[in-house]
Amino acid sequence: MTTTGYSILRNPFLNKGTAFSVAEREQLGLTGTLPSQVQTIEEQAEQAYKQFQAKSPLLEKRIFLMNLFNENVTLFYHLMDQHVSEFMPIVYDPIVAESIEQYNEIYTNPQNAAFLSIDHPENIESTLKNVADGRDIKLVVVTDAEGILGMGDWGVNGVDIAVGKLMVYTAAAGIDPATVLPVSIDAGTNNKKLLENPLYLGNKHERIAGEKYLEFIDKFVTAEQKLFPESLLHWEDFGRSNAQVILDKYKDSIATFNDDIQGTGMIVLAGIFGALHISKEKLVDQRFLTFGAGTAGMGIVNQIFSELKQAGLSDAEARNHFYLVDKQGLLFDDTEDLTEAQKPFTRSRKEFVNSEQLDNLEAVVNEIHPTVLIGTSTQPGTFTEAIVKSMAQSTERPIIFPLSNPTKLAEATAENLIKWTDGKALIATGIPADNVTYKGVTYKIGQGNNALIYPGLGFGLVASTAKLLTQETISSAIHALGGLVDADEPGAAVLPPVSNLTEFSQKIAEITAQSVVKQGLNREKIDDPKQAVQDAKWAAEY
Numbered sequence: 001m002t003t004t005g006y007s008i009l010r011n012p013f014l015n016k017g018t019a020f021s022v023a024e025r026e027q028l029g030l031t032g033t034l035p036s037q038v039q040t041i042e043e044q045a046e047q048a049y050k051q052f053q054a055k056s057p058l059l060e061k062r063i064f065l066m067n068l069f070n071e072n073v074t075l076f077y078h079l080m081d082q083h084v085s086e087f088m089p090i091v092y093d094p095i096v097a098e099s100i101e102q103y104n105e106i107y108t109n110p111q112n113a114a115f116l117s118i119d120h121p122e123n124i125e126s127t128l129k130n131v132a133d134g135r136d137i138k139l140v141v142v143t144d145a146e147g148i149l150g151m152g153d154w155g156v157n158g159v160d161i162a163v164g165k166l167m168v169y170t171a172a173a174g175i176d177p178a179t180v181l182p183v184s185i186d187a188g189t190n191n192k193k194l195l196e197n198p199l200y201l202g203n204k205h206e207r208i209a210g211e212k213y214l215e216f217i218d219k220f221v222t223a224e225q226k227l228f229p230e231s232l233l234h235w236e237d238f239g240r241s242n243a244q245v246i247l248d249k250y251k252d253s254i255a256t257f258n259d260d261i262q263g264t265g266m267i268v269l270a271g272i273f274g275a276l277h278i279s280k281e282k283l284v285d286q287r288f289l290t291f292g293a294g295t296a297g298m299g300i301v302n303q304i305f306s307e308l309k310q311a312g313l314s315d316a317e318a319r320n321h322f323y324l325v326d327k328q329g330l331l332f333d334d335t336e337d338l339t340e341a342q343k344p345f346t347r348s349r350k351e352f353v354n355s356e357q358l359d360n361l362e363a364v365v366n367e368i369h370p371t372v373l374i375g376t377s378t379q380p381g382t383f384t385e386a387i388v389k390s391m392a393q394s395t396e397r398p399i400i401f402p403l404s405n406p407t408k409l410a411e412a413t414a415e416n417l418i419k420w421t422d423g424k425a426l427i428a429t430g431i432p433a434d435n436v437t438y439k440g441v442t443y444k445i446g447q448g449n450n451a452l453i454y455p456g457l458g459f460g461l462v463a464s465t466a467k468l469l470t471q472e473t474i475s476s477a478i479h480a481l482g483g484l485v486d487a488d489e490p491g492a493a494v495l496p497p498v499s500n501l502t503e504f505s506q507k508i509a510e511i512t513a514q515s516v517v518k519q520g521l522n523r524e525k526i527d528d529p530k531q532a533v534q535d536a537k538w539a540a541e542y
């Protein structure tokens, strides 16, 4: 890394722009390369925020922020720190979805990401080295973009989700942005619109699957671990057929997790705990209906299942609490095309006199009277008034989480859920939702998005130099977050607000690090895990 003259101004990790002092300018060969006034970071942030405010629509605001990030990482995070609730939906979900859809049209910069092509496995290692550029990488977010949010296959465009997830890591938990690496695995795409787009920047062929794909993944993991042996590997938005397979292959040998499976399972269980805190009910008394039993849906089911077993239930007793509804309707043991993850949680037709009729959500809700309804189906508007009212008739405080992202795919809006249940529903939504005022009460809506938990979890693992992520650690992080709601306030949210993101991410990181050290899973010697988290924390100051 050259660190003088224009090369320092062009290095976003080192650049301070007009904040370089006169002495620094002399020392670094920058004299005369900048206007003469030396600014503080506060002055720079104020100026940048005014420019940000002048932009519209939100996608333009996002482009402005990305440009700022590409020029001066410290200033970007300093500003984000001041406006975290306002920036989250722009840097991350839902506006990240728009930038992914328009990636080729608005492309200006590779965003420090590594682009790995399935056609060139021989370049994996050199690519990772080129992009790391001598930096000590501690965290990698990788996507192959086969299942971007609920929008399907977006090929190389999906790299923006890896970039966005990493921005949330730093803003929420304080991981040093110079130690992170977004990775796009370009395995081709089955998105016809992209293949026909002359501007498409990725590999212009169909997605490669099967052996060749899994071999490529394996080569990537090997190279990643060789080059960055102390790093955490975070998988994001892989397709339903690969996500669990990949996780199962690596989870017992390296520090890794899948955000859609585990992060989502964690945030949903924390949200359920928050809801039960309010309703004063118990987890073991709930009946769970998961609508959309894919990557996220089954991650959620498995997380709750594990918690029920911890509460003393046998496997069979715990399984009996779940009902999965997917495209085929209620999933039975004789349903066709079941995934491996679904199989242990199917029902028997013998339980019902009308099993043939249970091929749609409404019929299933009317039959089984769920107390918890989770939406990870990608099907907008499917939690209809009739379904929600039916649920509210048989349950005093129905827990209803429409989690599909982005905004246009949500199963219901918070406002409708409050209205249809006369304020009784305990709600979390995938994207941020405004407060709902109904009959004089202002209901705050928790954001049931894995972004509320993965930054603390991941940072805690990095700070404690964890070798592995265990169920024990996952469970302690969930309880840390689930206990943070103020249950007695009327209209209380089931999860803490995003405005407190940095505060509770810190707490989750500490609990995670403590759990790692307690299990002896730290690589380096750590006497005080809380202090280790504190020491690893990066601050957006020059």
Ligand SMILES: NC(=O)c1ccc[n+]([C@@H]2O[C@H](COP(=O)([O-])OP(=O)(O)OC[C@H]3O[C@@H](n4cnc5c(N)ncnc54)[C@H](O)[C@@H]3O)[C@@H](O)[C@H]2O)c1
Residues within 6 Å of the ligand: 147, 148, 149, 150, 151, 239, 240, 260, 264, 267, 291, 292, 293, 294, 295, 296, 297, 325, 326, 327, 328, 375, 376, 377, 378, 379, 403, 404, 405, 406, 409, 429, 430, 431, 448, 449, 450, 451
């Ligand atoms: N809020 C969060 O933190 C969070 C986290 C992860 C995923 N999600 C959202 O959940 C959704 C699913 O993501 P995923 O990764 O599990 O995708 P996925 O493709 O693995 O799963 C989607 C499932 O929905 C099923 N489905 C499709 N159409 C259906 C229909 N008409 N009726 C019932 N089921 C149907 C599919 O068969 C599949 O099993 C996405 O919209 C995603 O954005 C939200």
Ligand SMILES: O=C(O)C[C@H](O)C(=O)O
Residues within 6 Å of the ligand: 093, 148, 149, 150, 237, 259, 260, 404, 405, 449, 450, 451
């Ligand atoms: O990216 C998000 O907003 C959450 C989640 O990981 C998703 O895939 O929807």
Ligand SMILES: [Mn+2]
Residues within 6 Å of the ligand: 149, 236, 237, 259, 260
């Ligand atoms: Mn995701």
